Amino acid sequence: MKAITKIPFSELHVEMQLPPLTKPPVTREQLVQYAQASGDLNPLHTDDEFAKSIGMDGVIAHGMLIMGFLGQYVQELAGTESVVSNFNMRFGAMTKPGDVITCSGVVKQLTESHGERIAVLELIAEKAPGEKVGTGSAALTCKIEHD
Template sequence: MTTFKKVYEKTAVPELIKSPITRVQLAQYAGASGDFNPIHIDEEFAGISPLGGVIAHGMLSMGFLGQFAEKIAGNLGDVKTLKVQFRAIVRPGDTISCEAEQKELMNNEVQFNITAKNQNGDIVVKGETRIEQK
């Protein structure tokens, strides 16, 4: 019988690679979230801002890590916590990859350090997640 603990023991978690961020995706996220801050959708406004152009919503990158945590949990577990810190700006055209490193393993729970990195390897969001056996 395969136990929850055995599934995660010495198991490398494959990374999740997202398609490059598009302006359409940012507009769709603005609509879904209600966050229409012009820094995310208005090129003219964003171009004269101190940020120098349109940036992705931080919560979009966090959402990628949430999707990744769900992928790690699979059918055996439930994501119980997801804690993150925003570290760098994400811009249209950036490709985000999510990675995990197992932090702690107990009989019915596993914890991971998780990161979202851009195509240059810069950490844009880092955090941790706790997955509990269903």
């Protein structure tokens, strides 16, 4: 997994491209483990024969697994300096075993209110450039330090 370089909140600016997070290829074992951990035991995610019987090429990843990748990305961006809120995601293309997911973001808005700085982020999870498997947004909130 490619790590994110920490960016101090004070260095964020509108339309800033945030460093990406690239996950290792999705594996079948990961899909089985996620199914067990989440309780989503739909065979579409773990059984190729079942997936083929309903017209798919094979198993696909849980959408919530991809949301988890984006959640990890936002939390790593926030670090210990910020708090994540208003995190959401819309699902796009299907993710299959072997797909490498890259999470990225852009700062869309910066505001200050009630002693806090808030950065609104636009988020993207892609399996290839331009092939979005998820899009979303989140807010990072940081307390303003006074001397």
